[in-house]
Amino acid sequence: MSDADRSADGPTVTIARSPIAAPEPLVPHRGWEVSGxxxxxxxxxxxxxxLAKVAVRAPMDGAVQRALGAPFGRAARDGAPALDGTLVVGSGPGEWLVLAPVGTAGEVREQLAGIVTEAGEFGTVVDLTHGxxxxxxxxxxxxxxxxxxxxxxxxxxxxxxxxxxxxxxxxxxxxxxxxxxxxxxxxxxxxxxxxxxxxxxxxxxxxxxxxxxxxxxxxxxx
CATH class of the missing domain: 3.30.1360.120 (Probable tRNA modification gtpase trme; domain 1)
Incomplete structure (x- = not known):
């Protein structure tokens, strides 16, 4: 998923790469190699x-769904106040995929975990970005x-x-x-x-x- 590359200044940096071949020119972007x-x-x-990709699973039609703002079969932007700048996708019954800017997966995962905890429902939050x-x-x-x-x-x-x-x-x-x-x-x-x-x-x-x-x-x- 990632390789050690050398930057123009000399030190080794970690670059993540998509499985999809990128046409040149190739440029670094927040730890990823992307096509320019x-x-x-x-x-x-x-x-x-x-893009950051975080999956959430929780009861369908419960408090988590209301907090995320996206029912099954629909997508919503900025579904919750804590998720500004994201796209929340109701990808399955009791399943959501949250898409966010590059490099924000950790932050988004923590925000989603907080939403699940506050809802008081059993749920899981998993970072799928590199998978x-x-x-x-x-x-x-x-x-x-x-x-x-x-x-x-x-x-x-x-x-x-x-x-x-x-x-x-x-x-x-x-x-x-x-x-x-x-x-x-x-x-x-x-x-x-x-x-x-x-x-x-x-x-x-x-x-x-x-x-x-x-x-x-x-x-x-x-």
């Missing part, structure tokens, strides 16, 4: 694996691309902005979140780390007819 590539294409794919891969598709053709590899109805009536679901994408179990960015249709796709490169390659292949291009990581990423 910039694309103006109408449809882009971006590797967001460096999962995360991608963003952005562009009006993103739904057309996903329709080629996913059988879910992606119309606005069924999966509007903020919808979250778990489905097969290119024959891979994937958490999908409709998360429009700047008024442009956009989807987050979350999977096991070991499948990240496969998912990225499958999406690039399916998006070739739409002119998909790779766009590098941009802070804050969510």
């Amino acid at each position: 590539r910039r694309s103006a294409a109408a449809l882009t794919i971006t590797d967001l694996t460096p 999962r891969a995360l991608l963003r598709l952005r562009g009006e053709a993103s739904a057309d691309l996903l329709a080629k590899v996913c059988a879910v109805d992606l119309s606005d009536a069924v999966t509007p902005d903020g919808a979250a679901f778990r489905s097969s994408v290119a024959n891979l179990v994937t958490d999908v979140v409709r998360d429009d960015a700047g008024g442009v249709r956009s989807y987050l796709l979350h999977c096991e780390r070991s499948s990240g490169q496969y998912l990225a390659a499958a999406l690039l292949d399916a998006g070739a007819e739409f002119g998909i291009d790779v766009d590098g990581f941009r802070d804050p990423g969510i």
Whole structure:
């Protein structure tokens, strides 16, 4: 998950790397190696694996869910006062995935543990940052691309902005979140780390007819 690299000043620093091959130029970002590539294409794919990813499990429809502000099947930004700058995803019954800026996993995990304790319910909080891969598709053709590899109805009536679901994408179990960015249709796709490169390659292949291009990581990423 990480290697020892040498910085320009000489000392050894630890650089974490995504399982998804990053196009050059490669640049360091808060302990991660990311792509600095910039694309103006109408449809882009971006590797967001460096984002903090923390999983929460607690009773469905309980105090923790009310505190997080995201029921099953929905995503909410800044669901709790302590979680400013995050995206909380109701990824399953009694399951939540909290996405936050790079390098904040420890802080977010502590905040979530506090929420669970205050709720008085049995729950677990686990940092998944280095164990999962995360991608963003952005562009009006993103739904057309996903329709080629996913059988879910992606119309606005069924999966509007903020919808979250778990489905097969290119024959891979994937958490999908409709998360429009700047008024442009956009989807987050979350999977096991070991499948990240496969998912990225499958999406690039399916998006070739739409002119998909790779766009590098941009802070804050969510």
